[in-house]
């Protein structure tokens with residue numbers, strides 16, 4: 001029962017704090033960044049960073 005409670009608590013925390021996932025690492029260790037325009041998550045290596053903002057594509061960076 002303790003494990004169940006912990007799982008529920010983790011889910012609750014995730015639900016209460018959705019923004020925390022925006023800049024968190026994925027399971028495979030690749031850093032994901034959210035596009036400032038459409039909020040799509042792209043790997044850091046594929047993201048376009050302009051003026052301190054992150055974009056998923058060239059189109060959105062313009």
Ligand SMILES: [Zn+2]
Nearest residue numbers: 035038056060
């Ligand atoms: Zn975008």
